Amino acid sequence: GAGVSQSPSNKVTEKGKDVELRCDPISGHTALYWYRQSLGQGLEFLIYFQGNSAPDKSGLPSDRFSAERTGGSVSTLTIQRTQQEDSAVYLCASSSSGGRETQYFGPGTRLLVL
């Protein structure tokens, strides 16, 4: 089907508020990834899902970050009590079955925390 989609495309929030970012992977892709792109840190891995399970959450920067995936499809990344250093572009990618296969990226959600 269509490519990876993400919403919203832009989000402005106040420090301390919670935000939810959504990712719709390519239909049929079982593996889903979240990355963060910021000026200072470049592109960083956050979390990987295989189906609905997240075998590795080591990239999440703090316990304010969480993610879930339901029905083996849509994923939500939640940031609680946002801080200014959370400002970044959050990218979602999917691949057909994980492993070393090509990951296809969505357009990203640009988050600005004031």
Next chain:
Amino acid sequence: GDSVTQMEGPVTLSEEAFLTINCTYTATGYPSLFWYVQYPGEGLQLLLKATKADDKGSNKGFEATYRKETTSFHLEKGSVQVSDSAVYFCALNAGGSNYKLTFGKGTLLTVNP
């Protein structure tokens, strides 16, 4: 841990010039290697990839060869166009527990007419 080092830009070229962007990597095992491109205001797009030593990836006139002996995956194009202006990222996937991509810091390419 795994890492990717690519030449820092910005790189500015005239149209039809030859392009090389260097990329070297450190990884355990035998990673897959990728070049992604990010055009202004857009997301990351796969440009090309190679999955084993001596493989050559190619797309849109760009090429890169997986060199295990020098742990390199340099990107080349014989004649760049203005439309090639973008940020280019070298990346590897070494497998492991999370199959994450490890990226270089990106190289901004500007091609002038």
